[in-house]
Amino acid sequence: MKIDAAIAGIGASKFGRGLPDSQMAMGTVAFKKALEDAGLCREDVDGISIHQGSPLGVDYDRVASALGLQLHYVNQSWLHGRFVTNSLQHAAMAVSCGMADVVACFTSVSFSRERAILAGEGDHEANREEGGSHGEAPLYGLESPGSGAAMAMQRYMATYGVTSADLAAVPISIRSHACQNPAAIMQNELTLEDHQSARIVIDPLRLYDFCLLSDAAVVVLVTSSDRARDLRQPPVRIAGLQGIQAGREEFVFAPPHLGIAQQTFAPTKTYDLANEAFEYAGATIKDVDAFYTYDAFSPLVLFSLERFGYCGRGEAAAFVQDGRIGPGGSLPVNTSGGLLSEAHVSGWNCIIEMVRQIRGQAGPRQLPRSEVLHWGTPWGDSAILTPM
Amino acid sequence: MSDTNHLPTPRVSPDSAPFWAACKGGQLELPVCATCKKAHLPPGPVCPFCFSDTIEWKPASGRGEIASWVEYHMAFSNRFSDQVPYLVVLVELDEGPRLVSSIRDTASKDMRVGMRVEVGFEELKPGLIVPTFSPIEDNANGDLI
Ligand SMILES: [Zn+2]
Numbered sequence: 001m002k003i004d005a006a007i008a009g010i011g012a013s014k015f016g017r018g019l020p021d022s023q024m025a026m027g028t029v030a031f032k033k034a035l036e037d038a039g040l041c042r043e044d045v046d047g048i049s050i051h052q053g054s055p056l057g058v059d060y061d062r063v064a065s066a067l068g069l070q071l072h073y074v075n076q077s078w079l080h081g082r083f084v085t086n087s088l089q090h091a092a093m094a095v096s097c098g099m100a101d102v103v104a105c106f107t108s109v110s111f112s113r114e115r116a117i118l119a120g121e122g123d124h125e126a127n128r129e130e131g132g133s134h135g136e137a138p139l140y141g142l143e144s145p146g147s148g149a150a151m152a153m154q155r156y157m158a159t160y161g162v163t164s165a166d167l168a169a170v171p172i173s174i175r176s177h178a179c180q181n182p183a184a185i186m187q188n189e190l191t192l193e194d195h196q197s198a199r200i201v202i203d204p205l206r207l208y209d210f211c212l213l214s215d216a217a218v219v220v221l222v223t224s225s226d227r228a229r230d231l232r233q234p235p236v237r238i239a240g241l242q243g244i245q246a247g248r249e250e251f252v253f254a255p256p257h258l259g260i261a262q263q264t265f266a267p268t269k270t271y272d273l274a275n276e277a278f279e280y281a282g283a284t285i286k287d288v289d290a291f292y293t294y295d296a297f298s299p300l301v302l303f304s305l306e307r308f309g310y311c312g313r314g315e316a317a318a319f320v321q322d323g324r325i326g327p328g329g330s331l332p333v334n335t336s337g338g339l340l341s342e343a344h345v346s347g348w349n350c351i352i353e354m355v356r357q358i359r360g361q362a363g364p365r366q367l368p369r370s371e372v373l374h375w376g377t378p379w380g381d382s383a384i385l386t387p388m
Numbered sequence: 389m390s391d392t393n394h395l396p397t398p399r400v401s402p403d404s405a406p407f408w409a410a411c412k413g414g415q416l417e418l419p420v421c422a423t424c425k426k427a428h429l430p431p432g433p434v435c436p437f438c439f440s441d442t443i444e445w446k447p448a449s450g451r452g453e454i455a456s457w458v459e460y461h462m463a464f465s466n467r468f469s470d471q472v473p474y475l476v477v478l479v480e481l482d483e484g485p486r487l488v489s490s491i492r493d494t495a496s497k498d499m500r501v502g503m504r505v506e507v508g509f510e511e512l513k514p515g516l517i518v519p520t521f522s523p524i525e526d527n528a529n530g531d532l533i
Contacts, residue, residue: 120465121394129399130430137488138396139518142476143464151478155456158501203459203473203496248436259455260478262429262486 003280005092006228006235006388008102009038009221010352015185015343018112019215023058024066026217027108031067034219039232040102045221047073047100051087051107052346054078056114063106073100079117079125080133081294082244082252084347085381091222092238101223107348108217115213119144134252135261146210149297150202152254156299157204159258160314164204167317168195170298171208171340173326178337180327180365185212186341209298211339218348220355225388235388236358239372240281245274245380252379255303257313273309277374277382285309287372290357291331292350295338300378301325305333308376327365335365350375354385394467395513404431406445411517416448416507418483429485450507451526452481459496479505479521490520498523 011033013026021029035041048071053059060074075090077083084107091103116122119136120143126132135148142151156162171190178184190208198207228235251261259265278284285308293304302316310331311319319325325333336342336353343349356362357370376382400408410417418427421435422442434441455478463469475496480486491505505521512518 118464120467127396127399129401129404131488135488137476138465138467139398139512139516140476140488140490141460141463141468141471141474142458142488143460143468147458147476150458151456151476154458155478155501158456200459200461203461259480 002096003092003238003241004096004225005222005238006225007220007238007355007385008223008228008231008233008235009034009040010355011035011037011219012183012345012349012352013108013217015183015214015216015345015349017185017212017214019110021215023108023110023217024062026215027058027063027106027219028067030108030217030219031104031106034104034221037233038221040221042067042069045069045102045104046071047091047094047103048075049087049091049094049103049105050076051083051105051348052077052079052081052109056111056117057107057109073103081296081346082377082379084294084351085241085375085377085383086244088220088222088238088351088383089241089243091220092241095222095224101227103222105220105222105348107219107346109344109346110215111213111344112215144202146202146205146297148251148253148260149299150205152251152258152260152303153299154204155258155260156302156314160317162317164206165192165196166321167204167209167298167302168192169317169320170295170301170325171195173320173323173329174295174301174334174338175341176326177332177335177365178341181336181342184337184342185214186337205297205299208340211296211344212341214343214345216343216345216349218345218352220348220351229388234359236355237386237388238383239386240277240279240283240382240384242274242277242380242382250379253297253300253303255307255313255378273307274380275308275382277384281372281384281386283372283384283386285374288331288374289367289369289371290335290373291325291333292335292354292373292375293333294347294377295334295340296344298340301333303378304376307378307380308374308382332367335362335367347375347377358385358387395516397516403433407431410445411509411519414509414517416450416519417445418448418481418485419443420446427481427483427485429487448507449482451524452479452505454478454499454501454503454505455480455486456501457491457499475499477505477521487519489518492520492522494523
């Protein structure tokens with residue numbers, strides 16, 4: 001792969017709910033911290049990759065004018081969390097092919113103020129004629145992004161004999177990680193009883209199966225490997241990438257062959273695992289020291305583990321028991337607390353945690369080994385991060 | 389109070405217009421490929437299986453099974469605030485395609501993946517007629533594999 005890119009700087013705002021700051025103000029804090037981290041100044045940044053545009057986030061033209069940037073490379077997507085890997089990939093491609101020297105992946109979101117766009121009258125995309133972007137069908141009250149995850153989980157439960165109590169291991173384990181992260185919004189241990197006694201939101205999902213709706217900003221600075229070597233921090237190599245998987249067998253919140261949306265259901269067939277990112281990185285799934293994923297809803301962790309081959313089909317609910325994905329487990333997942341318990345920065349909180357782990361800067365959460373970290377989403381894209 | 393007047397009007401394109409027109413006449417119709425005979429949803433301009441351009445709209449059996457279902461215990465908009473808890477189902481028609489719908493006269497304790505259902509129609513608001521489903525007993529193999 002002709003990608004020659006590294007993460008040279010990271011920065012984050014305070015994570016919280018109901019924060020008073022504008023998205024631009026939070027993003028500016030994160031941007032300044034990322035520049036300081038890398039030892040760069042704003043004049044060094046000539047590209048921007050924005051994952052979440054207005055109104056949930058910010059738009060490239062306003063960021064450039066508000067922060068006094070002079071940009072000649074821009075990539076932007078507007079609403080969906082699913083474009084997190086895309087945003088990083090565009091930055092890596094731009095610096096690899098010389099379209100930019102330093103690209104800021106700039107994400108700042110206020111779910112507190114803008115949550116009305118997620119469901120109901122404010123969600124204009126839900127009325128797409130083929131169904132909403134997460135399978136929504138507002139005529140029937142199938143609203144909010146959690147709808148698709150709930151529909152997929154109900155079938156998964158019926159197919160594989162999995163219960164809500166089994167699923168609870170996901171938010172409980174990820175909460176345990178958050179308890180070791182002072183920046184995480186949720187700081188108290190979550191018990192099985194807490195999970196099971198919490199209200200049902202969309203059966204089969206309960207309250208703690210849903211991520212936080214928070215306010216936060218993260219900036220990640222991407223540059224070429226050569227340039228990164230000369231900067232302040234040990235560079236983190238973007239060692240392997242693969243794109244979103246789309247097709248008739250794909251649904252954003254369900255693994256192929258679960259039989260959701262228009263997927264076929266073929267119980268004896270194994271996935272065609274799309275793991276090109278590992279080939280590029282010269283690694284295999286067995287080398288992964290920790291896995292990071294888009295845990296907007298707890299079923300998505302099960303689906304991601306299966307999709308990339310950490311366990312077989314229908315086995316993820318058993319796989320996540322007994323602390324295996326928690327602190328000290330054999331495959332820690334989302335070691336800073338993820339979207340479920342740290343903050344919903346559309347996945348970027350996980351990306352900067354991976355960077356901290358590889359640099360050895362994760363404090364009490366530091367993994368014993370952090371040579372190969374895998375970011376992989378339920379919709380099939382990936383980024384492998386390694387030391388340079 | 390729920391407010392059905394604020395239900396969205398389906399976004400209808402030339403590809404999906406026959407589906408909604410058939411609903412108005414109390415019929416469930418599907419786009420079927422003239423070449424490979426497979427039906428597909430959502431309606432598109434070509435057959436997604438064999439790429440043929442020739443699509444014919446044909447009446448569906450109206451029968452199928454529950455591929456999955458959910459129950460909303462909170463309303464995410466005021467359209468459904470006085471209906472919680474309410475069920476939403478994903479129906480796999482016997483012809484293969486799946487569609488999201490509602491289910492009548494059924495409690496969540498009686499819901500199961502694979503149960504057999506049959507289509508009916510409901511006028512959600514004046515002029516908006518949509519498919520809805522009801523459980524049936526029949527001989528088709530509705531069991532989950
Ligand atoms: Zn065909």
